[in-house]
Amino acid sequence: NAGVMQNPRHLVRRRGQEARLRCSPMKGHSHVYWYRQLPEEGLKFMVYLQKENIIDESGMPKERFSAEFPKEGPSILRIQQVVRGDSAAYFCASSTGQGVSYEQYFGPGTRLTVT
Amino acid sequence: TQLLEQSPQFLSIQEGENLTVYCNSSSVFSSLQWYRQEPGEGPVLLVTVVTGGEVKKLKRLTFQFGDARKDSSLHITAAQTGDTGLYLCARRYNNNDMRFGAGTRLTVKP
Numbered sequence: 001n002a003g004v005m006q007n008p009r010h011l012v013r014r015r016g017q018e019a020r021l022r023c024s025p026m027k028g029h030s031h032v033y034w035y036r037q038l039p040e041e042g043l044k045f046m047v048y049l050q051k052e053n054i055i056d057e058s059g060m061p062k063e064r065f066s067a068e069f070p071k072e073g074p075s076i077l078r079i080q081q082v083v084r085g086d087s088a089a090y091f092c093a094s095s096t097g098q099g100v101s102y103e104q105y106f107g108p109g110t111r112l113t114v115t
Numbered sequence: 116t117q118l119l120e121q122s123p124q125f126l127s128i129q130e131g132e133n134l135t136v137y138c139n140s141s142s143v144f145s146s147l148q149w150y151r152q153e154p155g156e157g158p159v160l161l162v163t164v165v166t167g168g169e170v171k172k173l174k175r176l177t178f179q180f181g182d183a184r185k186d187s188s189l190h191i192t193a194a195q196t197g198d199t200g201l202y203l204c205a206r207r208y209n210n211n212d213m214r215f216g217a218g219t220r221l222t223v224k225p
Contacts, residue, residue: 106157
């Protein structure tokens with residue numbers, strides 16, 4: 001009965017390092033979404049993926065950010081050469097992608113701190 | 116451009132009071148979700164509304180979807196301290212993408 005899992009829960013990186021955030025969707029879900037949340041703000045859509053495909057990356061910065069959802073294994077959000085402005089909570093959500101409601105279920109998030 | 120406008124942005128009330136928060140858009144929704152997020156956690160889905168005029172109840176929470184499917188409200192009766200959190204509405208955008216409002220941050224004081 002596992003929900004959406006994210007790891008690590010907390011990640012500290014120095015400026016210029018790489019950050020790798022992992023997300024395992026709920027069982028039976030093949031659609032994954034990544035969001036960023038700054039303190040005291042709502043969720044900002046970044047990228048939407050299905051297995052081996054990026055469906056919509058319109059919310060993701062074109063430089064330094066990339067995402068993948070391989071056939072096997074978790075989805076990964078990668079941030080290269082991190083800067084202080086990348087500090088935020090990153091949430092992953094998953095859905096079945098079926099039905100009218102397209103409900104998404106969220107993981108607990110990864111809190112990235114760039115020092 | 117904010118597709119969803121939520122109001123108020125902040126709300127602080129005493130335990131036992133009633134409150135209503137709103138979610139509005141200039142365009143029609145096919146469906147709308149309400150989430151609650153507690154500090155340090157991910158958003159938790161509360162309800163999905165699909166039909167114009169629909170009303171759903173979840174214990175002390177009442178969710179309403181406007182007849183024209185452009186707005187929604189969440190009413191909490193006799194608020195408790197455990198209701199404290201960020202209330203987010205979200206709607207489907209393009210394919211399966213979802214877009215969120217900025218949220219209403221509710222604080223219920225004992």
